Amino acid sequence: MAITIERERIHIKKGDTVEVMGGRQRGKRGKVLKVLPKHGKVIIEGVNVVKRHTKPTQKMPQGGIVEKEAPVYGSRVMMVCPKCGRAARVGHGYLADGTKVRVCKRCGEQIEK
Numbered sequence: 001m002a003i004t005i006e007r008e009r010i011h012i013k014k015g016d017t018v019e020v021m022g023g024r025q026r027g028k029r030g031k032v033l034k035v036l037p038k039h040g041k042v043i044i045e046g047v048n049v050v051k052r053h054t055k056p057t058q059k060m061p062q063g064g065i066v067e068k069e070a071p072v073y074g075s076r077v078m079m080v081c082p083k084c085g086r087a088a089r090v091g092h093g094y095l096a097d098g099t100k101v102r103v104c105k106r107c108g109e110q111i112e113k
């Protein structure tokens with residue numbers, strides 16, 4: 001029987017600004033371009049940019065080097081709170097009408113969306 005590894009659920013959404021907390025990219029901030037829930041990773045604009053050599057195509061007959069963001073583990077990034085501007089853990093709260101919202105655990109403010 002296959003063992004299912006319980007992955008940490010990603011609390012980050014596309015469009016969030018995040019800060020990398022570990023690894024070589026530590027301290028870098030950027031906007032989340034894509035979330036890869038299956039892999040537990042996120043792609044962040046301008047973070048972990050790798051150069052890829054591409055084969056010649058009709059557009060680029062000589063081939064070329066394309067710079068592309070490589071995914072970063074979601075557990076290594078933290079949301080940057082738009083209210084207090086600090087990297088913070090995200091909690092959940094409910095509005096009076098029952099809507100679930102994300103809340104910054106540092107300043108307690110509701111995070112948009």
Ligand SMILES: [Zn+2]
Binds near residue numbers: 088105106
């Ligand atoms: Zn905050």
